[in-house]
Amino acid sequence: MTQQARRLRARLAALGAVGVTALAAAGIQGVAHAAGAPLPVVITGEDRVDLSLHSDNGDPTEPQIDLRLDVPGEEFEGDGEVPAVHRGDYTVRIDASGLKGVAKADLPCDADGLVAVCSGYDLYAGTTFNRLGGIRLDLADDSEAGDTGKIVVTGEGEGLEFTPLTVDVRVGGPELLNRELSLPEDLKAGDAFEPPLGVMNVGGLPAEGAVLRLYGSRGLSFPDDFGNCSSTVVDTGPLLRQHTEVLCTFPGTLDAGAAYGLARPVRVKTADFALHDIFSYSFRPLEPGEEKTLHQGEGRRQGSGPDLTLVRAADADPADHTRYAELDLPTTNTYDLELTGASASGAAGDTVAAEIGFANNGPAWISALRSGGEPFSFTVVAPEGSTVTSAPRQCRTITVDGSVPGYRCSVATPLLEDARLTFPFELRIDEVVAGARGRVALPDWDNPFDSDASNDVAWIVLNAPDAPGDGGAGGSDGGPSDGPSAPGTGDEGGSGGPDSGTNGTNGTSGGAEGGDAEGGLALTGAQGVGLLGGAAVLALGLGAVVVAYQRRRAGRDGEAAV
Structure with a gap:
């Protein structure tokens, strides 16, 4: 859900009876909008897509943008027919003409070139049952680094008030890959190790700053303290969600094609009970103004030591860098x-x-x-x-x-x-x-x-x-x-x-x-x-020990903890 959708839903929740009061009329179940007022509908989806000049931009059969309609009310979770909140004709227009010469767009619904129109009749509370379709973006023959464009999605229908969605598309922007990791030899539970963290900008434009995210599941911690880093520790709730997270900001420029390493090592400490815990790290570009707000928030602890800095490395090979850098460790502990x-x-x-x-x-x-x-x-x-x-x-x-x-x-x-x-x-x-x-x-x-x-x-x-x-x-x-x-x-x-x-x-x-x-x-x-969730796991079943490896997005957003 986009930030605009979250803000609107919060306002609707605060309005209470003003925004959502009456029950739907005969034959129409669910929560309806107040009599005489239009039903607010928010168009949701990714509001930014960066296209890489060096990759296939993900599975070519999978869209980067999933368009849905967000309607006030509690989503239906029972069995049987889903009750409608609104019934009446509506249309949603997807205008991708702003991508001409920038990127190719595969649009859903009734498409004519770079413009598509989706039509519908029933609307349901929430977003699950209000999917419009996906938009797949790919490089065009004349796409160049720095090209930008927009997709504008609007809607209309009697008794409905749509909040539009704008998707910003950029080609060949900064693209940060992480130096690959290797499992440290002879690492035992209780030991600490210093992973060789590094980043390379393989994009077509410089990155004006970077964010480093360190993540460790329950058996891992980060004992070092840096002034440009903050941390959170989640040690309550479901065990699968407990973890430590550190965020560090680097305001300097990362040139296109250049590689960087850390000026000093960062230690990862393993607990005595650790076994197949997950460590991951990732770099991403720093967004404008983000440095002032990233380290704020409930539960975050700002570091007080010297700043952690990046130093430019010698010529590096992009093949030694990856989008997902993670390890399962240690692998030598036992239980009884x-x-x-x-x-x-x-x-x-x-x-x-x-x-x-x-x-x-x-x-x-x-x-x-x-x-x-x-x-x-x-x-x-x-x-x-x-x-x-x-x-x-x-x-x-x-x-x-x-x-x-x-x-x-x-x-x-x-x-x-x-x-x-x-x-x-x-x-x-x-x-x-x-x-x-x-x-x-x-x-x-x-x-x-x-x-x-x-x-x-x-x-x-x-x-x-x-x-x-x-x-x-x-x-x-x-x-x-x-x-x-x-x-x-x-x-x-x-x-x-x-x-x-x-x-x-x-x-x-x-x-x-x-x-x-x-x-x-x-x-x-x-x-x-x-x-917490991370890299090599033990699935124990009757008669077998199954070690299942699944790649996880190292930079995935989630509740953090350090």
Whole structure:
């Protein structure tokens, strides 16, 4: 959404009943504008596009501008037909004639050269259901560095008041690429390293200043203090969003074709619990007047040390620079996942409680940053002669080893380095079998980050004899199993647990609900601490450890923290 759209929506919210009061007439649901007043409609989309002379400007099939109409009211989130806020003919005119000789434009709707007209009838609250189409921009045969043009989008319709959109287009402006990074050798959790940060202007025009953004997920920090930098730290809320961000401004000119490095190193510190945390950095041109406001804002801390400066480097190769510069580190830490079982006694017909314990003994957390918090799982098989009458909502029924009834319990990630979870089951004793044991097990995987596989199996023991050495309910005792063999697969060999639905915030687990199972999951131990999205992640599933790499925009805007 453009800034003009945000400002208008804020004004409408402040007006309250003046702007949005009446319900729509018969057959038309949703919020309508006040009687006699036109319904305000804001045309939204990217309001600036810079076209590079050195790239394909993104996927040639994807538009750079997504045009939508923003209408007051709460967006529809239910099922069924979306209620309209307004019904009546309207048109939107897209005039790209200002791009003649500057760039080529592929317009939506009914286009005639560089002008297109979109028509519609129904309007809905919000923007989701009011999409006009996309505009794709590409270089023209005569495009040159410094060429500029505009696209003007206007609308009209009875009972409607449109706020137009102007899109500024520039060709061959400053284009800053970042020096590529390489993983530091032998970096261990708790260490600090100094990445070789640098920037090259591969655009056709000088950049009048630059902004450096440093980003680190929960396990990373930036201990240095520079006067032209400010920082924010997000250490509350969902673990996937917790991070540290530093912004530094450089007011000097970056010449076209020139490369620059930092006059002094910038350190990245890894926490003792860090594992596959994300570090990224990016340079972008400094906007006019931005230096005065960039370091302001709630939660930002201005640096007090000497300024960090740029120095011009010797001849550089654009091939050594990239748009996205990021690393997942460190890669050598470990954690220790532990299952604990339970024991109970009773007569035939009794219902007993069995509380399964799950813990991460650290020292590392499980960030799962690349997978977005994909859960992993363990299996539970009831002891002989018993039936599960109540299972946690994070557990669902499966068959283990293709024939043994059991449960798969899902644990959401991120998972803190000291997480303690409990999974309460209730069992009905159908037949008393002395020392009956049910197996609780993590996947039979080759997981190089789990430092101790001996506690990946635990037991539920019912009516254990008093004789010593008959097997307890704790971790694996290394002896022969009285129950099924260790389940490496479930659900006919499917890998991974069910989706959690939400990201853990304090080491809590999540997962699919199983049948009519009732009960909950308790959490003890440390409170949740931050995490963030970034580069190599651990997605743990039943029977496999999946490391999924996804490129993320290093310069993506988001809530910052340092």
